[in-house]
Amino acid sequence: MSAAADAPVPLGRAGEIRIVDLHKSFGPTEVLKGISLDVAPAQVVCVIGASGSGKSTLLRCVNRLEDPTSGQIIVDGVDITDPDCELDDARAHMGMVFQQFNLFPHMTALGNVTLAPRKVLGQSGAEAEEVARRCLDGVGLAERADAYPAQLSGGQQQRVAIARALAMDPDIMLFDEPTSALDPELVGDVLEVMRGLARQGMTMLVVTHEMAFAREVADHVVFMDDGVICEQGPPSQVLADPHEARTREFLSRVLSH
Amino acid sequence: MTDPVSPTLPAAADDGEDGGAIAPPPSGARRHRLTPSQRRLVTQVVGWVVGVVLVGILIAFTDWGRVTDRLLNAEIAGEQLPDVLTVAAKNTVLYTLLSFTLGLVLGLVSALARLSSVWLLRAYARFYVELFRGLPALLTIIVMGFALPIALDIKIPDLEIPGVASLSGAGILALGLVAGAYMSETIRAGLQAVPKGQTEAARSLGMSPTQTTLFVIIPQAFRIIIPPLANEAILLLKDTALLSVLGTTIDSKELTKFGRDGVSGNFNMTPLILVGIVYVLITIPFTQLVARLERRQQRAR
Numbered sequence: 072m073s074a075a076a077d078a079p080v081p082l083g084r085a086g087e088i089r090i091v092d093l094h095k096s097f098g099p100t101e102v103l104k105g106i107s108l109d110v111a112p113a114q115v116v117c118v119i120g121a122s123g124s125g126k127s128t129l130l131r132c133v134n135r136l137e138d139p140t141s142g143q144i145i146v147d148g149v150d151i152t153d154p155d156c157e158l159d160d161a162r163a164h165m166g167m168v169f170q171q172f173n174l175f176p177h178m179t180a181l182g183n184v185t186l187a188p189r190k191v192l193g194q195s196g197a198e199a200e201e202v203a204r205r206c207l208d209g210v211g212l213a214e215r216a217d218a219y220p221a222q223l224s225g226g227q228q229q230r231v232a233i234a235r236a237l238a239m240d241p242d243i244m245l246f247d248e249p250t251s252a253l254d255p256e257l258v259g260d261v262l263e264v265m266r267g268l269a270r271q272g273m274t275m276l277v278v279t280h281e282m283a284f285a286r287e288v289a290d291h292v293v294f295m296d297d298g299v300i301c302e303q304g305p306p307s308q309v310l311a312d313p314h315e316a317r318t319r320e321f322l323s324r325v326l327s328h
Numbered sequence: 329m330t331d332p333v334s335p336t337l338p339a340a341a342d343d344g345e346d347g348g349a350i351a352p353p354p355s356g357a358r359r360h361r362l363t364p365s366q367r368r369l370v371t372q373v374v375g376w377v378v379g380v381v382l383v384g385i386l387i388a389f390t391d392w393g394r395v396t397d398r399l400l401n402a403e404i405a406g407e408q409l410p411d412v413l414t415v416a417a418k419n420t421v422l423y424t425l426l427s428f429t430l431g432l433v434l435g436l437v438s439a440l441a442r443l444s445s446v447w448l449l450r451a452y453a454r455f456y457v458e459l460f461r462g463l464p465a466l467l468t469i470i471v472m473g474f475a476l477p478i479a480l481d482i483k484i485p486d487l488e489i490p491g492v493a494s495l496s497g498a499g500i501l502a503l504g505l506v507a508g509a510y511m512s513e514t515i516r517a518g519l520q521a522v523p524k525g526q527t528e529a530a531r532s533l534g535m536s537p538t539q540t541t542l543f544v545i546i547p548q549a550f551r552i553i554i555p556p557l558a559n560e561a562i563l564l565l566k567d568t569a570l571l572s573v574l575g576t577t578i579d580s581k582e583l584t585k586f587g588r589d590g591v592s593g594n595f596n597m598t599p600l601i602l603v604g605i606v607y608v609l610i611t612i613p614f615t616q617l618v619a620r621l622e623r624r625q626q627r628a629r
Binding site: 134136159160163166169173174175176177186187191232235 | 525526530551
């Protein structure tokens with residue numbers, strides 16, 4: 072491969088993601104064909120692109136829900152592609168929000184939010200509950216702490232999922248199309264919570280179809296196509312004045328809806 | 329078959345309310361002598377007539393003196409009644425509960441092993457499940473109860489619960505091993521039915537594979553498999569009858585052994601009928617409970 076992949080990568084700081092020449096194949100299909108991307112602390116990076124372009128796979132590689140085929144990913148200064156890396160420790164500093172929420176259906180909202188702090192961080196029940204109530208309050212759901220996921224709307228479920236990730240006090244938040252499974256009228260509340268997080272200086276890597284959100288909140292927009300980064304830059308450039316024909320074509324398709 | 333003059337009018341129609349007025353079939357058209365509701369009525373009437381006739385024959389040809397003496401002997405039933413409940417039914421329930429608990433533990437452990445990433449664990453679990461699902465339960469009971477003590481001097485100790493019961497350890501072990509092999513497959517299906525996103529969510533929070541399995545996967549899997557597990561328990565209750573082949577003391581008889589000994593001791597079938605009634609009295613409420621759980625499970629989906 073290229074010389075860059077072999078050279079030692081300088082380790083970064085807390086809240087920083089460095090992705091170096093990342094490749095990922097599922098069987099014979101190469102989904103990521105050499106992605107390099109840096110996310111600085113407190114930066115919000117939005118990844119856009121058509122479905123099948125590899126953007127969700129990229130995000131899932133960052134917390135090793137998918138194992139990269141080759142390349143390096145350094146999160147919080149830890150090389151998580153190292154086979155000896157303590158993956159659970161690395162993940163504990165990195166929240167993830169899924170398209171399908173993935174709340175634990177057998178637990179209340181409060182139970183969902185307190186589980187990992189108790190089991191992973193060893194917090195006492197009272198301690199975890201205090202943190203959880205603060206996190207639920209932060210996403211506007213303090214009153215629904217005792218509701219089960221099935222009793223909540225999609226937008227409420229997704230906000231509980233965000234609170235669940237925040238209760239671990241992460242340095243980085245990964246969002247995998249967090250509003251794609253929501254009814255249109257419920258999208259706003261979730262995006263509002265995400266805006267708030269960005270204002271508080273959370274490092275965020277967001278795979279999204281919400282162009283308005285990307286334009287307003289992102290510091291950096293990455294357009295992916297067919298497993299490579301086709302174009303990247305500030306939203307004012309990538310979204311308003313794209314250089315690449317493929318970016319223009321994608322945007323015209325998305326924005327015409 | 330478009331025979332214009334169909335000769336096949338149900339013979340039973342003659343028993344109908346029409347009084348047997350058979351009109352000549354109009355040629356060239358399918359006959360509809362009876363309306364659909366009349367046809368349903370005919371079916372009902374025929375059903376009742378057949379049933380009443382059969383019962384009538386049975387009553388007419390039965391030697392009632394012999395039946396009440398040999399099958400439904402009140403005197404023998406009265407003699408047996410206290411012990412059938414305080415000893416035999418109690419032992420049957422205890423055998424069921426204990427072997428079900430053992431089976432549940434074995435089933436859960438082997439199901440988790442079947443899903444392990446470690447090849448050796450998968451192989452062990454597979455061996456266990458295939459062996460005890462493949463062998464007849466009766467053979468397993470004979471091996472544990474007779475063959476091991478005779479051939480290898482391995483005597484599985486009996487389970488003494490002071491003041492409550494004395495149970496055959498070999499019997500519990502054998503039934504538990506067989507039940508565990510069957511439950512293993514049920515539990516494995518339940519574990520696999522929990523969506524993959526649940527594991528991903530738990531792991532993304534930093535939970536270890538063990539924590540994920542314990543706190544996220546197993547609780548959800550067991551909700552899914554409550555109905556099939558309850559079915560397993562009913563089958564197991566009836567399989568405790570196989571323990572009647574084991575040598576027992578008066579205090580350790582379960583229902584079937586108790587009934588069999590009653591039959592040979594009295595030259596009378598009453599004890600077996602009594603025991604049959606007790607089995608049904610235990611299983612029917614349990615079946616109702618399973619049906620209720622199943623309905624609740626469907627509503628929750």
